Amino acid sequence: MHEYVLALIGGLMIGTAAVLLMAANGQIMGVSGIVKRLLPPVATDWHWRALFVLGVVLSPLIASIFTGELPVVTITNNPFVLLIAGLIVGVGTVMGNGCTSGHGVCGLPRLSIRSMVATGTFMLSAAITVFLVRHL
Amino acid sequence: MKNLSALFIGLLFGLGLVVSGMINPAKVLSFLDIFGAWDASLAFVMGGAVVVTFFGYRWIGRAGKPWFDIKFRFPTTTYIDNKLIIGAVLFGIGWGLVGLCPGPALAAFTVEPWALLVFLAGIAGGMILTNMFNTKQSL
Numbered sequence A: 001m002h003e004y005v006l007a008l009i010g011g012l013m014i015g016t017a018a019v020l021l022m023a024a025n026g027q028i029m030g031v032s033g034i035v036k037r038l039l040p041p042v043a044t045d046w047h048w049r050a051l052f053v054l055g056v057v058l059s060p061l062i063a064s065i066f067t068g069e070l071p072v073v074t075i076t077n078n079p080f081v082l083l084i085a086g087l088i089v090g091v092g093t094v095m096g097n098g099c100t101s102g103h104g105v106c107g108l109p110r111l112s113i114r115s116m117v118a119t120g121t122f123m124l125s126a127a128i129t130v131f132l133v134r135h136l
Numbered sequence B: 001m002k003n004l005s006a007l008f009i010g011l012l013f014g015l016g017l018v019v020s021g022m023i024n025p026a027k028v029l030s031f032l033d034i035f036g037a038w039d040a041s042l043a044f045v046m047g048g049a050v051v052v053t054f055f056g057y058r059w060i061g062r063a064g065k066p067w068f069d070i071k072f073r074f075p076t077t078t079y080i081d082n083k084l085i086i087g088a089v090l091f092g093i094g095w096g097l098v099g100l101c102p103g104p105a106l107a108a109f110t111v112e113p114w115a116l117l118v119f120l121a122g123i124a125g126g127m128i129l130t131n132m133f134n135t136k137q138s139l
Helices: A003-025 A031-036 A046-067 A079-095 A100-107 A113-135 B002-020 B025-032 B040-060 B082-098 B102-107 B113-138
Strands: none
Touching (some): A003 B040, A031 A100, A031 B102, A031 B113, A046 B102, A079 B082, A079 B102, A100 A113, A100 B040, A100 B102, B002 B102, B025 B040, B025 B082, B102 B113
16 A cells, blocks of 8 residues: 555544543543653553553554564664653653644644644754754 | 553554554654655644544534543643743654654564663653652742
8 A cells, every 4th residue: 555545544543542542531642641650750540551551562563463574663773862862752742741642643633722832843843853963 | 441441542543653654763754854855654644643633522522521531631731831842842853863752662662672672761761850850840
C-alpha cells in the first residue's frame, strides 16, 4: 500500500484510540502525561496508565504476528545524543504539559488555543533543529 | 474494565504508530526536514487522527459519563505562559535530534531495545527532575 494511505490509516487508528480512551476511561490520551504520572511522585491511578504503556510497548510484537517481521526502526546509535535528547524531551513535555499526542491529537480537535500554540511551537522547533543538524 | 480498556487502547495506539510509520525515527526526521527531501506523508497521520478525534469527542459529549469511570477529564487550563512555550521549544529540539516523541519511543522499545533504553531513561530522568523542581516551587 502507498505510504500516504498507510499514514492515513495509522492516523485514523491513533484518533480512534484517543476517542476510546475518553469514552471508556474519561482520560486525555497524552503519552507524556500518562508516563509522567507513572514516575515519582506516582499517581494513585497508575494501574491503567501502566497497562496503556504495556499495550504500546507490545504493539510491534503484535503487528509482527500479522506481517511476519518487526517494523523498521532506524535510529542513531550515539548514546550521548540519545540521552541528552531524551532529557530535553522529558523536561520539555513536563514544562509544556504535553507532547504530540496530548497537544496535537487531543488538543487541536478540542480547539484549545493552548494546544495550538504548543503544537505550532514544537513542530517549528523540531523542524529548525533538523535543519540545523542536516543543512548547516 | 478500566485497566483492560487501557491495555487494548494502548495496543491500538501503538499499532497506529507502526502502520503509519511514526515508529521509525528516520521517517519522522524526513518529515521534519521541510527544507530537504521532504517526506510529507506523516502529515496524514496527524490529519487523520485529528479528524477522528474532532468528531469522536463531540459524539462522546452527548454521554453523561465514561463507560468505566465517573467523569470526563477534559483539560481546563486555557492560559498561555512562558512555561508552555519554553517547554514546547525544548520538546521540539529533543524530537528533532532523535526523531522520536514519547509515544513512538515506547512503541520502538522492543525493536531497538538498547537505543530506546537510553532515550527513555533520559525522558524519565528529565520528567522526574522537572517534577521535583515544580514541587519545590509550589511549596
